[in-house]
Amino acid sequence: MSNDDCIFCRIARSEISASKVYADEHTIAFMDINQPTRGHVLIIPKQHYVNLFDIDRDTLAAVMETTRKIAIATKRAVNADGIQLWQSNGAAAMQEVFHFHTHIFARYVDDDIKRLGIRAAAKHPPRAELDELAQVIAQALGE
Ligand code: 5GP
Numbered sequence: 069m070s071n072d073d074c075i076f077c078r079i080a081r082s083e084i085s086a087s088k089v090y091a092d093e094h095t096i097a098f099m100d101i102n103q104p105t106r107g108h109v110l111i112i113p114k115q116h117y118v119n120l121f122d123i124d125r126d127t128l129a130a131v132m133e134t135t136r137k138i139a140i141a142t143k144r145a146v147n148a149d150g151i152q153l154w155q156s157n158g159a160a161a162m163q164e165v166f167h168f169h170t171h172i173f174a175r176y177v178d179d180d181i182k183r184l185g186i187r188a189a190a191k192h193p194p195r196a197e198l199d200e201l202a203q204v205i206a207q208a209l210g211e
Pocket residue numbers: 075086087098099100101102155156162163164165166
């Protein structure tokens with residue numbers, strides 16, 4: 069299942085570039101274009117599911133296993149003090165991209181998210197910086 073107009077399906081098909089961290093049979097991890105702190109990663113199923121209300125159990129389990137792996141690698145790679153998971157379902161819950169995804173936020177003591185909240189802490193680093201971050205996290209996966 070794939071959706072022509074879905075930005076994450078287009079990333080999964082490599083039609084839009086993304087700073088990819090990891091991929092396996094069912095899932096992909098890549099850097100979010102917004103980095104409120106150093107280490108904001110998205111994990112998606114390769115197939116198109118809108119959100120928690122329509123994803124099947126096996127695919128959800130695969131996404132969560134990748135989320136677990138990437139969370140551990142991210143903490144190590146950027147020397148975070150903690151990791152926050154975030155996952156929204158429906159516009160009322162602030163879901164903006166309607167392809168199921170989990171967010172990993174690297175958190176630091178007294179970081180901008182704590183001071184400003186996730187939205188106000190938005191930062192859009194250049195692609196080269198996202199690529200570098202993706203590489204550092206990918207490397208930590210193997211350690
Ligand atoms: P939501 O609010 O739906 O949980 O999160 C959607 C996320 O997708 C946001 O954090 C936003 O920055 C991110 N995003 C939107 N468009 C793109 C894109 O083209 N590339 C990447 N890497 N992230 C995107």
